[in-house]
Amino acid sequence: MREDSSFVIENTSMNGNMEEEEFEGVEERDPERNPVNEPLLKRNRTLSSNPLALVGAKVSYIESLDYEINENDLFKQDWRSRSRCQVLQYIFLKWLLAFLVGLLTGIIATLINLAVENISGYKLLAVVEYIQQERYLMGYLYFTGTNFILTFIASILCVCFAPTAAGPGIPEIKAYLNGVDTPNMYGATTLFVKIVGSIGAVSAGLDLGKEGPLVHIGACIASLLGQGGPDNYRIKWKWLRYFNNDRDRRDLITCGASSGVCAAFRAPVGGVLFALEEVASWWRSALLWRTFCSTAVVVVVLRAFIELCHEGKCGLFGEGGLIMFDVSNVAVSYNVMDIIPVAIIGIIGGVLGSLYNYLLHKILRVYNLINQKGKIYKLLLSLSVSIFTSACQYGLPFLVNCTPCESSSCPTNGKSGNYKQFNCPKGLITFGIAVPSGLFLPIILIGSGYGRLLGILMKPYTNIDHGLLAVLGAASLMAGSMRMTVSLCVIFLELTNNLLLLPITMIVLLVAKTVGDSFNPSIYEIILHLKGLPFMDADPEPWMRNLSVGELIDVKPSVVSFRGVEKVANIVEALKNTTHNGFPVMDDDVEVEIVKLHGVILRAHLIKVLKEKWFLKEKRRTEEWEVREKFSWVELAEREGNIEDVGVTKDEMEMFVDLHPLTNTTPFTVLESMSVAKARILFRQVGLRHMLVVPKYQATGLCPVIGILTRQDLLAYNILSVFPHLAKSKGREKRN
Amino acid sequence: MREDSSFVIENTSMNGNMEEEEFEGVEERDPERNPVNEPLLKRNRTLSSNPLALVGAKVSYIESLDYEINENDLFKQDWRSRSRCQVLQYIFLKWLLAFLVGLLTGIIATLINLAVENISGYKLLAVVEYIQQERYLMGYLYFTGTNFILTFIASILCVCFAPTAAGPGIPEIKAYLNGVDTPNMYGATTLFVKIVGSIGAVSAGLDLGKEGPLVHIGACIASLLGQGGPDNYRIKWKWLRYFNNDRDRRDLITCGASSGVCAAFRAPVGGVLFALEEVASWWRSALLWRTFCSTAVVVVVLRAFIELCHEGKCGLFGEGGLIMFDVSNVAVSYNVMDIIPVAIIGIIGGVLGSLYNYLLHKILRVYNLINQKGKIYKLLLSLSVSIFTSACQYGLPFLVNCTPCESSSCPTNGKSGNYKQFNCPKGLITFGIAVPSGLFLPIILIGSGYGRLLGILMKPYTNIDHGLLAVLGAASLMAGSMRMTVSLCVIFLELTNNLLLLPITMIVLLVAKTVGDSFNPSIYEIILHLKGLPFMDADPEPWMRNLSVGELIDVKPSVVSFRGVEKVANIVEALKNTTHNGFPVMDDDVEVEIVKLHGVILRAHLIKVLKEKWFLKEKRRTEEWEVREKFSWVELAEREGNIEDVGVTKDEMEMFVDLHPLTNTTPFTVLESMSVAKARILFRQVGLRHMLVVPKYQATGLCPVIGILTRQDLLAYNILSVFPHLAKSKGREKRN
Structure with missing residues (x-):
């Protein structure tokens, strides 16, 4: 049983010191042995690699798109209020x-x-x-x-x-x-x-x-x-x-x-x-x-x-x-x-x-x-x-x-x-x-x-x-x-x-x-x-049936999550130290020892909050009108902004933010026992950017989210670099 | 918080006494008022109605198809053992x-x-x-x-x-x-x-x-x-x-x-x-x-x-x-x-x-x-x-x-x-x-x-x-x-x-x-x-965004589930008293008070077990070879058989069945906070028959599955009959 009931934000950089070692690992292979299957770009062997690809004739840093419907309070409010006209x-x-x-x-x-x-x-x-x-x-x-x-x-x-x-x-x-x-x-x-x-x-x-x-x-x-x-x-x-x-x-x-x-x-x-x-x-x-x-x-x-x-x-x-x-x-x-x-x-x-x-x-x-x-x-x-x-x-x-x-x-x-x-x-x-x-x-x-x-x-x-x-x-x-x-x-x-x-x-x-x-x-x-574009095929590889998402999660750094009402310092730290684009938001009730998943918040929305300095002096939940006064969904839809451009004073660092209204409350989830093959089907069919992995156990104090999977984690090439034995397993079925 | 940690099989018939009342309810409406939207067949107002439709020119009892990949031990064993030839x-x-x-x-x-x-x-x-x-x-x-x-x-x-x-x-x-x-x-x-x-x-x-x-x-x-x-x-x-x-x-x-x-x-x-x-x-x-x-x-x-x-x-x-x-x-x-x-x-x-x-x-x-x-x-x-x-x-x-x-x-x-x-x-x-x-x-x-x-x-x-x-x-x-x-x-x-x-x-x-x-x-x-064919459209209705699957589950009879090693009598009773086609299988560990979801078992496979009389004298888990001796995946793929045709003696009723090897261990799940609109997208895109609803809470003793949704539950017509106020809510967007 996994025990990560604490929501401590860890200071691990996702794309730091692992890289060099991995580049060497790739170099060892004979590039001529399998030329069609070898991309021009060298990649990390960790699952959450820093995604680089050749776009046109230039190497670029690429991100994923979000085709999922973001159901947070603000967007939902907008849909409700849209007139027939x-x-x-x-x-x-x-x-x-x-x-x-x-x-x-x-x-x-x-x-x-x-x-x-x-x-x-x-x-x-x-x-x-x-x-x-x-x-x-x-x-x-x-x-x-x-x-x-x-x-x-x-x-x-x-x-x-x-x-x-x-x-x-x-x-x-x-x-x-x-x-x-x-x-x-x-x-x-x-x-x-x-x-x-x-x-x-x-x-x-x-x-x-x-x-x-x-x-x-x-x-x-x-x-x-x-x-x-x-x-x-x-x-x-x-x-x-x-x-x-x-x-x-x-x-x-x-x-x-x-x-x-x-x-x-x-x-x-x-x-x-x-x-x-x-x-x-x-x-x-x-x-x-x-x-x-x-x-x-x-x-x-x-x-x-x-x-x-x-x-x-x-x-x-x-x-x-x-x-x-x-x-x-x-x-x-x-x-x-x-x-x-x-x-x-x-x-x-x-x-x-x-x-x-x-x-x-x-x-x-x-x-x-x-x-x-x-x-x-x-x-x-x-x-x-x-x-x-x-x-x-x-x-x-x-x-x-x-x-x-x-x-x-x-x-x-x-x-x-x-x-x-x-x-x-x-x-x-x-x-x-x-x-x-x-x-x-x-x-x-x-x-x-x-x-x-x-x-x-x-x-x-x-x-x-x-x-x-x-x-x-x-x-x-x-x-x-x-x-x-x-x-x-x-x-x-x-x-x-x-x-x-x-x-x-x-x-x-x-x-x-x-x-x-x-x-x-x-x-x-x-x-x-x-x-090196992380294209996701329609049909999963046959060996993906023998791997569960729980095993994938195990080789990833542990997930960085927030409380529903979170301290500004924690948010800034998490945004600076990771390249994650989605963070689970959880509510915990100390009295009855229950942890509840509220949803997923996007990096872009967190940066928006920091930029607009929508901070609370005390740790409390806000009312709907308070949010709507500050943010319109139109602004929220903009995906611009960088954490480096955000200046937060030392006093503000000790303040709080209510993340509830900006959180997508309906993320798609899979159980940790789900096979990678079927998780990929869900990921691709629905067009996800983040897929939450939830435990199949029920126990007090257990974190309701044990990991987040992204496009890079579900690519065959990346998985095989971490689990090389799978490639040799039987059943290399043809696709159609 | 919902409390159904007990896996007692309830004796409620899904399609019993509610029906008459519902038919009357439908009769009250003026059939000419909205002729295009009124199907010829009268339907129940409960969510788990007995599905009837006109097939050709005859009223028939219809079921759903299962386009999901059933990953139980036997099928997985088959995929692994399939030769290149x-x-x-x-x-x-x-x-x-x-x-x-x-x-x-x-x-x-x-x-x-x-x-x-x-x-x-x-x-x-x-x-x-x-x-x-x-x-x-x-x-x-x-x-x-x-x-x-x-x-x-x-x-x-x-x-x-x-x-x-x-x-x-x-x-x-x-x-x-x-x-x-x-x-x-x-x-x-x-x-x-x-x-x-x-x-x-x-x-x-x-x-x-x-x-x-x-x-x-x-x-x-x-x-x-x-x-x-x-x-x-x-x-x-x-x-x-x-x-x-x-x-x-x-x-x-x-x-x-x-x-x-x-x-x-x-x-x-x-x-x-x-x-x-x-x-x-x-x-x-x-x-x-x-x-x-x-x-x-x-x-x-x-x-x-x-x-x-x-x-x-x-x-x-x-x-x-x-x-x-x-x-x-x-x-x-x-x-x-x-x-x-x-x-x-x-x-x-x-x-x-x-x-x-x-x-x-x-x-x-x-x-x-x-x-x-x-x-x-x-x-x-x-x-x-x-x-x-x-x-x-x-x-x-x-x-x-x-x-x-x-x-x-x-x-x-x-x-x-x-x-x-x-x-x-x-x-x-x-x-x-x-x-x-x-x-x-x-x-x-x-x-x-x-x-x-x-x-x-x-x-x-x-x-x-x-x-x-x-x-x-x-x-x-x-x-x-x-x-x-x-x-x-x-x-x-x-x-x-x-x-x-x-x-x-x-x-x-x-x-x-x-x-x-x-x-x-x-x-x-x-x-x-x-x-009256329960066809599922590609695009959900706009009001479905305002309803969570948790609310749908609340108006359904509580879910009937089995333990991993279950008594024959319980299985027979559940099959006879419900028309469900999928049952969650759960493992509970009494010592550490943990309940674990193992997966979903299909009615057809349960009937197969009863027919083949694959019973155990004691409550234990079986080895893989024991199952494979008895069942081949080819037989398991047959969907025939009726619970009425199965004869189980009184002695056998007290015996046990190990459901683990026949259980699909990778069902698709949604959190109870998921909106119906997005649950429908998952259901239709992946082609599900059963979708499990899991709690967003984590607490010992809580059942890891709080409900199962099927095609009938997600149809706009059926939902509106239970939540008529939703139809009046705003946002009747056009489809494309």
Whole structure:
């Protein structure tokens, strides 16, 4: 039986002296032995490690988000007092924001397309002119020079102003929607750099897609709209205060991510499904149709712009704009026996896709080692990739003698479609360098190249159309790399505009995913792991059934808790000496020896109390009006503030604070006998930040809370570092 | 403070003497005052009411399903001992079953289509011949007679053999996937009656669709495959034992439901989305792609049959088969300004859809009153509807002088398309009578009729194609009635085979749903409520925040619990006197006065112990091998058995049972201070059957479990009957 009836705040620092020893422990392992499972960041072996992760291209300190409903007196009072009108305001604003997210994402996506097509169009026209004059070296210099300058602009912005804008952003958004607060991801600077950077990088001819940046742009817009503008110039519109919580922000960012995918592929249903299948961790039916609203708006905006540009006012911007396999008019004739070649395409796609993942993982590790050396190296890396890519793009058409692609099968890309190299898997090179980049387009290019190659080889055995084979090749490679099925299928459906392809696409996707899954995890999982983002999977590992949360609690430092009416000195001490974000609040009745759990109080709220100096001279409970005079729930929703900024005098240290009204009285709890597997299910399904562990015993004087578990404590990697024997135990079941 | 440290089993019957008084209480209310919110079944006002619901057309006793992972010693031992090979067996079988579900659903759907098209085709050919000979009365008699006989076959089968086969089945499946065990829904008889019945009813010309029956058929196939055949002739194949739990069965039935929708509309993505948006309550990414696999197989099967029938071997079965708006070759030209007429269609569709829901609700109430009178009345009802429908169908073309519809816009239905009445909203009549029926088709018919009408009226103001307007009309009416958006949109996309319609369809659907939602709930919610199925919504009501689970526990009879080693007599008594399905098991240590919660034991497992007579002469704990000698987890997974069938001698009554190894040691718990709103979130998100309430106090001698909450206790309707003042409290927020 555990005996910690005393609520003494201990002076242990969570992230102090243990670290060095742990770093050594990690170093001992051979980093090459299991490269996919080894993240780039080294982690502590204690359960409550200081959480660091790569956000964008920068190592950041990350926290968890709180999707739980905080039921403290103040918030509850607010709900009770909300009038019918305020509720309608809230609903109206939710829809208005979803609409605005779609509208702005659509407009920005069109502007990016417009800029990219014009820049790269004029660039290519000039180069073509040089070639026609047979001034090849001049053409090369012009081509490389322009690309170099464009890449330079993109990278210098990324490196200097918004390191989080580098990379595709999708893994970070996925982590955010899982409950990881990836910092500096959704600022106005990031948005600006992302827009300009992706224009520069894409028109520089780097082999990257726009869908990653567009998803990130959508999420940025959503976040900025939800908080009323950039951090320093926020509109303090009172309607917006309803959105100052992690749950509504999560929903908005989900809308933003869907809009981004939709804008990239002009695929509204595909956008929603992409968010549902790949990005979001929580999903509700109501959200489904709000995201659908956003993507519908995006499509209408895109359509309106195309109508506008039809009259030739947009320079070189054509109808294409986004990659489009136009096979809608190809007579698709296939029969049941074509399943065999289709399955073969799927298998090869799965193998190639997982190979792509493997190579990308290796390249990313090298890039990251270079990036870690400093800003100059980051810049040099992107520029050298740019020169290399330019050289390839310029040189390859001369070497390979590519056959001009037929109009029915090759991706049309505005007026820039003069020479295209399909068979050179160079997409690999550009991801991970300090420019905003996406993964879809390179994979589609490689895939369609491989599909065509296969078509040439398979010609004697099947009568499937060549263009169709290119599409299937692209689909199989994407499924083999990204391991999505339904959303990819719908995106391809919306790209190809041909519903008859559906059954055959589905089979390719299913086969490719199955084959790919047997080799390595999906590319987003690999990146999440590499970046060290504490993403929580839906399915617990089988060995988690053999471990109870009580055992986890035992290896954690003991919990720091407060009394309902607590001395200021104790609060200050606890906040300074720990990095905890939630503290249990307990009431004890000395006469009858009963200890009662009142709830959990958040660090942010404690800091608020200290800042506002809401202290009591005597140890007593306050009345409701006293609290409401001092705090409004609007202020309480702000999560800013640092304990270091709080100045408390020596006299004040001896005063008291009544924590009751600020305490979330309904925390989720598990018994100490609960298995980690089931605790994780609760944690993830409900979206918790803190989970209290309560004893299964009943005895006077026993503390009603014996521990708090957080996201980091429940991650397989962290648990295994403390209980290494579990990894060897049997039952390494596959996930689905 | 609550004081129930004694574990005495009380002799209170949960469903005894309280009932009469409660029925009277309900009678007092005016049944017409709030007809939509009043279910047909009268319910108890106590929290632990005996749960009754209308399943199909029959009142049944329903139980809850257990989606929680039962971690007792035996099951855990099994997981630990499962070899790599067995895990692979399980995964392989999961996919094989998903494949088979798709295959069989596809085959059966094709056979139904084949039969329907041939029967109604030949029937119509004969009638047309009579008409051409101007023998109108003879034609009428022939037409009505055939329809009468077909309806008679369908209804007699439903009424006598499988009452659960009546109606669309979708509400019951939705409830099943929410955790309500709707009995006799997935038997072999039901499957057979459903197949024959829907052939009869559809070819009798009743205004109903096949999608409801097909969804039910898919679910039946899935359930039967999962359990290895019909109840009495099960294959005891050892691989199948892994599927003997509610979770895997739920996943299978989800696959079956998607396959059914897919088979009805030849819409594989739409089928998956329909299951996701409307039918399923739990969803995982892994499930998404397993259901996708099933629907892909369905489509391949359907395609193969169409290829086969192309050569004219299938009688009158043509390419149509399923309703198809063939607008794929219509040049869709619309611009941004067309949003206004489109929005108007949406608004009208929303109003009409909610009106449809309202009327359907009224008619269903009347039908149910008739149905309650007995089998003969059920039969008479269906037959009179048949005669009425036949008269209308035969007579209306003569009266209304319907314009023959153009090939581009009207639903083609094989070769039966001679006279069609679009403008008569008769679909309403056939739902709810004792034949298998669906809701989609009647709504589509009414909707396209209204859309065409609108097209004629709007002609001067818009240049949208007439056929397109008919499609939009159908879509708006469906969205107004069913309140689905994404899945309907995809289904329409797959029906119309024209992706350019997408943005315009989305807008219509969004507007229609919004308008409809402001009037009444969706049609499926209305039916669920009418049938009294205890469906648990995703979002709790706002007033639930003001109620703690402790208050709910107080109005429930006190919990019946067992000691870890319990006397047989106590177990028998508890099982006979209560209808509880879960009992907390507690260990008490007399020396140090500590009470410890061991877990929860299920009624089924207690009955198993009594049946197997696994009794101990002395009060002691057993060793693991003793249990494993007696029980295998395979037997334990069976949920059969009734306490009445168990014979225990008087001597045995004095013996003991060690409940430890059969107890689920990791139940989910909430503190008594937890709000009902948040407890519901936990209950629904994790899929619980029993939720333990633990005290927030710590005191020696206090019982560690103060109550158990079940699905019925957490339903808004049941809570409001005990705490009527809550309904009046403020904050009736809208759901999304």
